[in-house]
Amino acid sequence: MHIVFLNPQGNFDRYDSYWTEHPDFGGQLVYVKELACAMGKLGCKVDIITRQIIDKNWPEFSDKFDFYEDIENVRIIRLPAGPDVFLPKELLWEHLYEWVDNIMDFYKEEGGLPDFITTHYGDGGISGAMLYERTNIPFSFTGHSLGAQKMDKLGVNLKNIDEMESRYNFTKRIMAERIAMANSSLIFVSTAQERDEQYTHKAYIGAGHLNNMQKFHVVPPGVNTQVFSPNILDQEDHLAMKKLIDHMIRRDIEKSRQNLPAIVAASRLDPKKNHVGLVKAFGESLKLQEKANLIITLRGIENPFEDYSFVKKEEMEILDEIMELIDTYNLRGKVCMFSIGSQRELADCYRELANRNSVFCLTSVYEPFGLAPIEAMSCGLPVAVTKYGGPKEVLKDKDGEYGVLIDPFDEMDTASGILNLFSNYEYYKRQGIERVKSKYTWEATAKTYLEAIQKAVATKKDYHILPIHPYFISPDELDKIELDWLKKIYLRRD
Numbered sequence: 001m002h003i004v005f006l007n008p009q010g011n012f013d014r015y016d017s018y019w020t021e022h023p024d025f026g027g028q029l030v031y032v033k034e035l036a037c038a039m040g041k042l043g044c045k046v047d048i049i050t051r052q053i054i055d056k057n058w059p060e061f062s063d064k065f066d067f068y069e070d071i072e073n074v075r076i077i078r079l080p081a082g083p084d085v086f087l088p089k090e091l092l093w094e095h096l097y098e099w100v101d102n103i104m105d106f107y108k109e110e111g112g113l114p115d116f117i118t119t120h121y122g123d124g125g126i127s128g129a130m131l132y133e134r135t136n137i138p139f140s141f142t143g144h145s146l147g148a149q150k151m152d153k154l155g156v157n158l159k160n161i162d163e164m165e166s167r168y169n170f171t172k173r174i175m176a177e178r179i180a181m182a183n184s185s186l187i188f189v190s191t192a193q194e195r196d197e198q199y200t201h202k203a204y205i206g207a208g209h210l211n212n213m214q215k216f217h218v219v220p221p222g223v224n225t226q227v228f229s230p231n232i233l234d235q236e237d238h239l240a241m242k243k244l245i246d247h248m249i250r251r252d253i254e255k256s257r258q259n260l261p262a263i264v265a266a267s268r269l270d271p272k273k274n275h276v277g278l279v280k281a282f283g284e285s286l287k288l289q290e291k292a293n294l295i296i297t298l299r300g301i302e303n304p305f306e307d308y309s310f311v312k313k314e315e316m317e318i319l320d321e322i323m324e325l326i327d328t329y330n331l332r333g334k335v336c337m338f339s340i341g342s343q344r345e346l347a348d349c350y351r352e353l354a355n356r357n358s359v360f361c362l363t364s365v366y367e368p369f370g371l372a373p374i375e376a377m378s379c380g381l382p383v384a385v386t387k388y389g390g391p392k393e394v395l396k397d398k399d400g401e402y403g404v405l406i407d408p409f410d411e412m413d414t415a416s417g418i419l420n421l422f423s424n425y426e427y428y429k430r431q432g433i434e435r436v437k438s439k440y441t442w443e444a445t446a447k448t449y450l451e452a453i454q455k456a457v458a459t460k461k462d463y464h465i466l467p468i469h470p471y472f473i474s475p476d477e478l479d480k481i482e483l484d485w486l487k488k489i490y491l492r493r494d
């Protein structure tokens, strides 16, 4: 079986360059890479197709071909779309038609088309639909994050919709997602909640996917258990991490507290991750402060207590707020912040902190799935995680509880959830490790994808439901009418 992964945004290379350093280099890239590699291991021939970038600030992405060391059957193929330079995902839409042309030419030249295409995010989805229109190759859609929910979170309304549109290009995104939902033969979601609450949003009503609920497949993503494991992978790396943590604790934490466990937060600085909520909960709860220190890992910021003037505006605003809270609650000497680079380093950091009886906490306002908590669980850290979104299904089922769900908007609930972990430490640690082993491996994800794909290829059910919008074929055609369309479907009252 020859399977293509369409992922125009971000990029892929054998060093996982920029992961977590840029909003387009986050969980989705991890998902696509790991799933593609797991499918390669199952014997599929896999092509990850992304955008070619020739830009001195992003030098890793200029070659047409790339690969992952030690992984057979998987190619990374970069094809041009629009200008040479790096473009954030919000600006890719008008170049996708050209990208699809280049994909067609690539396979024509090589001889032979793939059997199935998996598409990722709205930009991959519309590209898959365009290819489907031209070749009839069936495709799947994995949304990762949907535009309508982002509009909800940003509080889009009649007053701000023009400004939001100019920044985020929601019209094209929602239209692309609708076309992908309508014409795909499979829709993969990570949780039932994602299917039932996100794909039924009023902005997607009428796209046709809800008349074909059998298209939906709930397939949780996995953890790279070779990296995120409770067992030390490399003694030297582990010792280096132990030294780093010792050093950082000595640098930031007051002497009498240096042997306390930690509450670890490890996401990128993004308002939706709500670091501020966690610092507030820590500041409000003296019990929590007696029990543990707070460790916040960062990317590329070595010592924010000294200097973070070089970071992006959005990150700076979050750090400003954290610093203010540290002063308001008198938390100096109780909070430690330092930089962690690769996934391997992060896993070593989790393992070392687990040795120190620490816990992981994620207070996001919303998590579509929440890969980070299961990575932490897999390394032996008990977790307290937002109850909004996917974690609800990950951390609880009819057989038991695998971590603690917290309300990120309620500091007392967050604090008591974390204290609950400390009181039942060994229980939650064991539950977390077992949960990942039994349910969240990429091999399991790949097998479930493949089963559904094989069925879709065999039945070749025709899904030409929503025609591709002319905008995606002739990018010059976009005018104001499009925004009126979005206003109608998004702001309508039910």
Ligand code: F6P
Residues within 6 Å of the ligand: 010, 023, 024, 025, 026, 027, 028, 029, 121, 144, 145, 146, 147, 150
């Ligand atoms: O990991 C980052 C990321 O996964 C994107 O690549 C992804 O698709 C996105 O988060 C969320 O996008 P948005 O904020 O546009 O909904």
